[in-house]
Amino acid sequence: MMEWLRPAGIGLAIFFAYYLGKDAVSRFHIMGPLVVVLMSGTVAFESLILGEVASEKIGYAPNRAYQIQSGLANAATAITALLVYVLDWGRYADATIVMAMLLFFTFSAANHVATAIMERNMKPVNLLRPAVALLLVGSLLPPMIKALAQ
Numbered sequence: 606m607m608e609w610l611r612p613a614g615i616g617l618a619i620f621f622a623y624y625l626g627k628d629a630v631s632r633f634h635i636m637g638p639l640v641v642v643l644m645s646g647t648v649a650f651e652s653l654i655l656g657e658v659a660s661e662k663i664g665y666a667p668n669r670a671y672q673i674q675s676g677l678a679n680a681a682t683a684i685t686a687l688l689v690y691v692l693d694w695g696r697y698a699d700a701t702i703v704m705a706m707l708l709f710f711t712f713s714a715a716n717h718v719a720t721a722i723m724e725r726n727m728k729p730v731n732l733l734r735p736a737v738a739l740l741l742v743g744s745l746l747p748p749m750i751k752a753l754a755q
Contacts, residue, residue: 607647607650607651608730608733610643610647611643611644611647611737612737612740614640614643615640615643615644615740615741615744618635618636618639618640618643619636619640619744621635621636621639622635622636622639622748628755629748629751629752629754629755630696630752630755632748632752633696633699633700633748633749633751633752634690634693634696634699634752635690636745636748637686637699637700637702637703637745637748637749637752638686638687638689638690638699638702638703639686639690640703640706640741640744640745641682641683641686641702641703641706642683642686642687642690644706644710644741645679645680645682645683645686645706645709646679646680646683648675648676648679649676649677649679649680649683650676651676652672652673652675652676652679653672653673653676653677653680656672679709682702682705682706682709685702686702686703686706689701689702696752696753696755697753699749699752700749700752700753703745703749704749706741707738707741707742707745707746710734710737710738710741711738711742713734713738714734714735714737714738714739715735717731717732717734717735718735
């Protein structure tokens with residue numbers, strides 16, 4: 606269910622950004638942090654609450670200590686994005702938290718590709734991670750650049 610929640614949530618965040626936003630900065634302020642909350646928050650939920658089930662769906666061996674640490678890092682990112690949004694810290698804070706998330710998911714995607722190749726881990730969810738990372742970069746980078754240019 607999480608794998609469907611993420612693209613649907615991204616689509617809604619982008620829709621509301623363009624529906625409610627007046628210019629590039631306000632659109633990115635809605636879209637950027639909300640996508641970070643969605644992505645990092647759901648990954649944190651999977652790591653902290655779903656544990657072994659989350660590892661199994663990706664084809665990874667469960668390692669609760671690492672999952673908890675990774676989940677807490679993603680929770681910190683999601684909470685920071687929520688603070689950036691609610692407290693309206695500005696377009697540079699929006700861009701910073703989005704960039705941190707994009708880098709994390711890009712590095713994670715590279716790790717999933719390496720796992721798929723080296724360990725022949727061809728689980729569908731494992732193979733989807735690079736596509737989701739590309740979707741995130743393609744969806745967030747152009748509006749971020751426009752917001753920073755204003």
